[in-house]
Amino acid sequence: MVAKTFAEKVLSRASGREASTGDIVTSRIDLAMSHENSALVLKAFQEMGGKDIWDRSKVVILFDHRVPANTVKAAEGHKAVRDFARSSDIPNFYDFRAGVCHQVLPERGHVLPGMLIVGTDSHTTTYGALGAFSTGIGATEMASVWATGELWLRVPETLRLILSGPLPPGTTAKDAILRVIGDLGADGADYMCVEFTGQVVDALSIAGRMVLSNMSVEMGAKAGVCFPDARTEEFLAARGKVAKGTTSDPGAVVREVLEFDLSRLGPQVAKPHSVDNVVAVEEASGIPIDQAFIGSCTNGRLEDLMAAERVLRGRQASQQVRLIVAPASRDIYVEASEKGILASLARSGAVILNPGCGPCLGAHEGLLAPGERCISTTNRNFKGRMGSPEAEVYLASPATVAASALKGEIADPREVEH
């Protein structure tokens, strides 16, 4: 039998044929997620003459980008989708209650290893952290998925990354992926399925692996996968799920194998205006900031909020800085609240937002004025991303953002430890 990559195996199963790298295959979709842009999906679905969703149990719809609705137009979009979801009896419609899609789907047990998942959001790659082949698509093709359950996909080449470590204390999954993207470039994994392997990945929590898979799209990847292990099984078991998933066969042909020695890596920062503009935190230290944001599908999880709180505990964020925190989901909000994390962050001066994407994409809740500078745990620092095109966004880990909020300038979290 020919040895196959993970991507070839998942797409062979989903297409019902022996799929090899480079083939274009029509695949059956296991899970289809869309958020606010479900309004666009719905419009295209109706224009296509779609009546019934092919399999309602495989569709998840929620709102997270503009919640609660920030404009009348956004409210109209929500309403159109809400009415449709109710009248179509979509079982997995979370409205605006659950949080950011890429946290909610794994958290609620929708994501299983080996699944083929599509979502109308580029960071749909996040679900690769649980061993799914998961990728972003557009709204119109999601309408076609709703109608037919199928989508054409090209079987991607594979880029295998071996992340050797261990990561030094104070260095996180975010620092690791920023370093990788800094080295490979914003199109360094274009169209490819990235396999994250090695000691660093094995040692990461599922939340940490989600950071890697999430940001793989920032180097152009189609999917970014961490293969399932005991931690994955434990995560699934806590949600009443059992699934083995799949990995690449030994000897499968991959485009490239790259090893990164991260055993001496310190905190990293991506400077404006591209995610691959990455330097060690020392090289950005001292740059004054106006805003610090902790949240998003990249770094709004419990361990992220805890890392920030550890830095800030009992201390005040700089008066010069607007510190904004948005837990990635309602479950995280509740847990962080019960653990006293949110109260502690609020005592340090943070404004706590409801779970949602808002500030990350400059939709609402904390836009930047011209000339302002923000350090953020999010995933993109493109010009205009968080507000004015004349503002600057720096990307970093939750600990680095918290340390920077404390000092009023970009700071190394190792230097402000208690």
Next chain:
Amino acid sequence: MIKGKAWVFGDHINTDLIIPGRYLDDYSAKNLASHAMEDADPEFPRKVAKGDILVAGRNFGCGSSREQAPLALKHAGVSAVVAVSFARIFYRNAINVGLPVIVCADAVSEVKASEWIEIDLHGGSMQLPSGERLSFTPLPEFLIRILDEGGLVPYTKRRLQMR
């Protein structure tokens, strides 16, 4: 045949430059067209004319999956995007909304801004005013069919009707 005046851009033109997130609550063609490319070139929405062609470097359309990005260009009058390479979601979205996308390594270095160029989508060639002709690999047949039918909506509509 696609004919139009060229706009030339660099590498990594991302979806926030093509249509910023702050305008995405309004899906209307007018809203999207009036902000297309404004963070990359504030003059663009005012000066772009029907039929104009975008010529760019590597990784065009990187970033978000927002379909409003190719839609904004299309509504602004852009008739095709030619780039050294595309980010994959933008590429798919462009075809799905009926905006031709062409991968051509040499165009960005050969084409000058405001030049009139002519593209033969099926034949895989591009005629420049200098007389030079650039070639590119035509899109796979089934993607050209989606474009020819005006995008994925009419394409799927017909497929659903045939069932």
